[in-house]
Amino acid sequence: MKKYFRLFLIVCAVLFLPACAGILEKIPGYISGDLQTRDSVEPSPRHIIEVLQNKNRNIRTFKGTGRVNYSVKNGGTISANIAWVAGDENKLLIVLRGLMGQPLARIATDGEWLYFVSHADNSFYKKRSANASMESLISIPVKSKDIILLLSGRVPVTEFDSAVMVDQDTGPAVIVLKKRWLGVVEKIYLDESRKDAVKIELFDSMGEIIYRASFDGENNVNEYRFPSRLFVSNDKGDYFTLDLERCWTDISVSPSIFVLDPLQ
Numbered sequence: 001m002k003k004y005f006r007l008f009l010i011v012c013a014v015l016f017l018p019a020c021a022g023i024l025e026k027i028p029g030y031i032s033g034d035l036q037t038r039d040s041v042e043p044s045p046r047h048i049i050e051v052l053q054n055k056n057r058n059i060r061t062f063k064g065t066g067r068v069n070y071s072v073k074n075g076g077t078i079s080a081n082i083a084w085v086a087g088d089e090n091k092l093l094i095v096l097r098g099l100m101g102q103p104l105a106r107i108a109t110d111g112e113w114l115y116f117v118s119h120a121d122n123s124f125y126k127k128r129s130a131n132a133s134m135e136s137l138i139s140i141p142v143k144s145k146d147i148i149l150l151l152s153g154r155v156p157v158t159e160f161d162s163a164v165m166v167d168q169d170t171g172p173a174v175i176v177l178k179k180r181w182l183g184v185v186e187k188i189y190l191d192e193s194r195k196d197a198v199k200i201e202l203f204d205s206m207g208e209i210i211y212r213a214s215f216d217g218e219n220n221v222n223e224y225r226f227p228s229r230l231f232v233s234n235d236k237g238d239y240f241t242l243d244l245e246r247c248w249t250d251i252s253v254s255p256s257i258f259v260l261d262p263l264q
Helices: 002-013 043-054 144-151
Strands: 061-071 077-087 091-097 103-109 113-118 123-128 162-166 174-179 183-190 197-203 209-216 219-221 224-226 229-233 239-249
Touching: 043 162, 043 174, 043 183, 077 144, 091 144, 219 239, 224 239
Parallel strands: none
Antiparallel strands: 061 077, 061 239, 077 091, 091 103, 103 113, 113 123, 162 174, 174 183, 183 197, 197 209, 209 229, 219 224, 229 239
């Protein structure tokens, strides 16, 4: 049972994402050149970071449907239909559905607790967490706040002390964020227009990849722009992909849907 519980939770929790290898050339961990403090970042990187953080920022609630594929190195691939609802203040509900639309599993967070219900074996899991990480369940420690941002077409931006633009003369550029004493904490890969991100990479204190996430395509919903596909991966060969099929914004949502119990 634990094996099936883990597989369902993995698919639900990380619906979102595999890295597109080769989407841009890999940037070396060591970046030469002067760096500016956050208060004096060069206008171009500062402006781009602000634009990325403000994209779709006015969305308060949204829901969507799609298709998720999850693959583990040296393991099989799981595919399922996915539906989700997200609210402000770190609220998220994810439902994994079978071919006939029946719910197979649910995962939710209300900003205080992480919940999981498996309809396959009536398993129930609950853990206190304000920003739930899936690290104990999978090898990619994507947090719930990052998932909500990525689903809404926004880029998680790690806290940083300095930033520099790489390859800023011609073609696509990369914004490299550094934290004092830690070095590079994030790389944001931009498209050729330098107005949108196509990929991000987050790093730990040892310079190792935490996870990478990529965007592909775009869907317009009202005045908002959502990615049509999301990817995530680590350096161990585990990856996820989510095709976003439909999305609705500024919907009426009851806070109670983000709280699960064993009877659901």
